[in-house]
Each structure stands twice: as C-alpha cells, then as structure tokens.
Amino acid sequence: MVRLIGIISGKGGVGKTTVAANLAIALKKFGKRVAVVDCNFTTAHLGLYMGMYTYPKTLNSFLRNEASLEDAIYPHPSGINVVPASLQLKDLVDVDTNGLKNAFIQVFCDHDIVLLDSAPGIGKEALISLGACDEILFIANPFIPSVVDVAKYSQLDSLPRVIGIILNRVRNRKYELNIEEVMQFTEFPVIGKIPEDENVLKSINKRELVMISKQNSAASQAIMEIAAKLIGINYKPKRFRMWPFLRS
Ligand SMILES: Nc1ncnc2c1ncn2[C@@H]1O[C@H](COP(=O)(O)OP(=O)(O)O)[C@@H](O)[C@H]1O
Numbered sequence: 001m002v003r004l005i006g007i008i009s010g011k012g013g014v015g016k017t018t019v020a021a022n023l024a025i026a027l028k029k030f031g032k033r034v035a036v037v038d039c040n041f042t043t044a045h046l047g048l049y050m051g052m053y054t055y056p057k058t059l060n061s062f063l064r065n066e067a068s069l070e071d072a073i074y075p076h077p078s079g080i081n082v083v084p085a086s087l088q089l090k091d092l093v094d095v096d097t098n099g100l101k102n103a104f105i106q107v108f109c110d111h112d113i114v115l116l117d118s119a120p121g122i123g124k125e126a127l128i129s130l131g132a133c134d135e136i137l138f139i140a141n142p143f144i145p146s147v148v149d150v151a152k153y154s155q156l157d158s159l160p161r162v163i164g165i166i167l168n169r170v171r172n173r174k175y176e177l178n179i180e181e182v183m184q185f186t187e188f189p190v191i192g193k194i195p196e197d198e199n200v201l202k203s204i205n206k207r208e209l210v211m212i213s214k215q216n217s218a219a220s221q222a223i224m225e226i227a228a229k230l231i232g233i234n235y236k237p238k239r240f241r242m243w244p245f246l247r248s
Pocket residue numbers: 009011012013014015016017018019045168169170194195196197198200201204219
C-alpha cells in the first residue's frame with residue numbers, strides 16, 4: 001500500500017519544500033514510484049521548485065470539484081509525479097478536505113510513496129496534510145524556536161506515526177542544538193542531518209533541483225542517506241573532506 005508521508009514543520013522557511021522535492025527524486029533513484037503533493041496552499045512553492053510554471057489544474061481545482069485529482073498530476077522529467085497547488089489564496093475558502101486522504105490512496109495506488117509538502121505550524125492549513133498522511137517527517141533547523149515548535153505536535157490528540165526529525169541547514173557549530181538535545185526537547189528521534197549547502201541555493205536560482213544538478217553535493221548525499229533509511233536499504237554516502245560552506 002502507498003505510504004503517505006507528511007513533510008511537516010513548526011516554523012516556516014526551515015526547508016520542507018526543498019526536502020520534499022529532493023527526497024522524492026532520491027527515492028525515485030532507489031527505484032521507488034513517487035509523487036510529491038503541494039499541501040501548502042498559502043505559499044505554494046513546490047511547482048516553482050520543480051521548475052514547473054504553468055499548470056492549469058491544481059490540488060485546489062480538485063478540492064473545489066473543478067477537476068479530478070488525476071488532472072492535477074504532472075509528470076516531472078525525473079520520473080516522479082507532482083501535484084502542484086494554486087497560488088491563489090481565495091481558492092482555499094470553503095473547501096472540504098476530509099476526503100483528501102482517500103483520494104490520495106486511490107489515485108496513487110500504484111505508487112510506493114507520496115510526500116505531502118505541508119504548511120508550517122498547527123493551523124487549519126497544516127491540519128490538512130496532517131489529516132491526509134499516515135506518517136510524519138518533521139523538518140527543523142538546529143535552533144530552539146524551530147525545535148520547540150516541533151515538540152508542540154505531541155500535544156495534538158491524534159498524530160500520525162512520527163518517523164522522526166530531519167535537521168536541515170546544519171553547520172555543526174557549537175551554538176547549534178545537537179541530536180541528543182533535539183531528541184530531549186521533542187522526544188522524537190532525529191533520523192538525518194542535511195548540511196547547510198550553497199549548492200541548494202544556487203540550484204534554486206538556476207531552476208534546478210540540487211539532487212539532479214549536483215548529485216554528489218553534501219546536501220544531496222545527506223538526502224540520499226535519509227531516503228535509503230526511509231525504505232530500509234543500505235546506502236554509503238560519498239563523504240566530504242570539508243563542509244561545503246567552508247569552501248570558497
Ligand atoms: N540544506 C540547505 N542548505 C542551504 N539552503 C537551504 C537548505 N535547505 C533549504 N535551504 C534554503 O532555505 C530556504 C527555505 O527553504 P524552503 O524549502 O522553501 O522552506 P519551507 O518549505 O520550510 O518554507 C530556501 O531559500 C532554500 O533554498
């Protein structure tokens with residue numbers, strides 16, 4: 001059965017869309033059938049990150065009964081499928097999102113994994129992806145506000161299974177929270193660390209995904225390692241002598 005995994009964070013701007021898009025490609029590289037869905041309606045950036053600029057039908061069209069979910073699925077050259085959301089705020093007014101999970105299960109029955117790129121926090125918009133997934137991957141930066149906001153999720157009445165936390169933009173500085181501290185704060189396991197890597201920023205402005213344009217970069221290798229862990233296979237990442245942000 002297809003795994004519906006929510007990419008969730010307490011704070012915005014921590015790297016959810018970056019991780020969702022590149023993790024999807026990494027999983028595809030390991031032979032999985034993958035889709036990634038933009039459930040962040042107010043800042044719907046997944047299409048942009050995937051290099052897609054025109055998409056007549058979106059997840060919003062489906063939620064407003066103006067299109068089938070199949071109509072909003074776009075094949076990406078990498079071989080994954082993408083469901084973008086609309087950038088129009090008004091599109092979310094009065095929509096019923098209760099049937100979303102069943103719709104995903106049906107439409108993606110021939111997929112292995114669907115990643116849901118969520119809105120941050122625990123507001124109405126974030127609850128859409130929480131209600132539509134079976135498993136959660138939290139994304140956080142190694143700083144107290146980001147991690148404390150993840151800890152708040154354990155107060156929710158019903159929480160899908162938490163796979164763990166991915167720490168993103170890690171510089172391995174003394175002032176950053178380490179894995180043990182993050183686990184203490186949140187009581188969730190840290191399942192991976194992605195370094196701060198300027199290749200991520202460079203690729204965005206070149207309208208590329210780092211996992212495609214710079215497969216051997218530190219960030220890509222860390223994401224490959226996380227993808228392997230998610231599907232229970234062994235992967236030996238290529239190691240770097242220096243952290244990428246220290247290189248000129
Ligand atoms: N590992 C990383 N190294 C460097 N920059 C990163 C990394 N991960 C994300 N970023 C940058 O951080 C910013 C926010 O990332 P984004 O994925 O849009 O966050 P979110 O979806 O959580 O709002 C973007 O400019 C992105 O390029």
